[in-house]
Amino acid sequence: MSRSIGRLWLFLFVPFVILVLSFMAGLVVPHQDRWGHAAFHLIYLPVLAVSCWALWRFIGAAPTRTQRVIAGLMLFLQSIAIFGHAGELVTVIQNGFFNAPESIFKENPHMFFAKFAILGIMLSLVLLIALTITAFIQRRWGRKAWLPAS
Numbered sequence: 109m110s111r112s113i114g115r116l117w118l119f120l121f122v123p124f125v126i127l128v129l130s131f132m133a134g135l136v137v138p139h140q141d142r143w144g145h146a147a148f149h150l151i152y153l154p155v156l157a158v159s160c161w162a163l164w165r166f167i168g169a170a171p172t173r174t175q176r177v178i179a180g181l182m183l184f185l186q187s188i189a190i191f192g193h194a195g196e197l198v199t200v201i202q203n204g205f206f207n208a209p210e211s212i213f214k215e216n217p218h219m220f221f222a223k224f225a226i227l228g229i230m231l232s233l234v235l236l237i238a239l240t241i242t243a244f245i246q247r248r249w250g251r252k253a254w255l256p257a258s
Contacts, residue, residue, distance in 0.1 A: 112166050119159040143206040149197040156190045178239045185232040192225025
């Protein structure tokens with residue numbers, strides 16, 4: 109099961125950190141180059157789809173109900189993030205795509221969709237930490253240790 113959770117870290121956390129640092133933080137692509145924002149959404153949308161697939165597989169293989177529920181909530185939040193990212197990408201495409209003006213990133217509808225994307229991603233990463241801790245505790249002490257004695 110630790111391999112499955114490791115796979116979730118690989119599909120959810122690692123791409124998010126790498127892409128944000130590369131395209132959004134100004135470390136690789138300067139802030140004044142607005143194409144980095146559009147490229148981030150183009151690349152991250154398939155990453156979200158793959159993470160949903162990984163979560164779907166994890167739900168079917170999770171050994172405990174607690175882990176299935178947490179993974180189910182993560183799948184729901186990743187779906188919300190896909191909705192937000194797709195909406196942001198459509199908004200940017202409608203307004204010039206790589207040549208979109210700076211103002212589009214601070215106005216509706218882009219900000220409307222950005223709230224969904226950010227909320228979905230951040231909460232699913234928090235739940236990924238909770239899932240990892242839950243799996244560690246359940247593996248360490250076992251499920252039977254917490255059941256009342258008969």
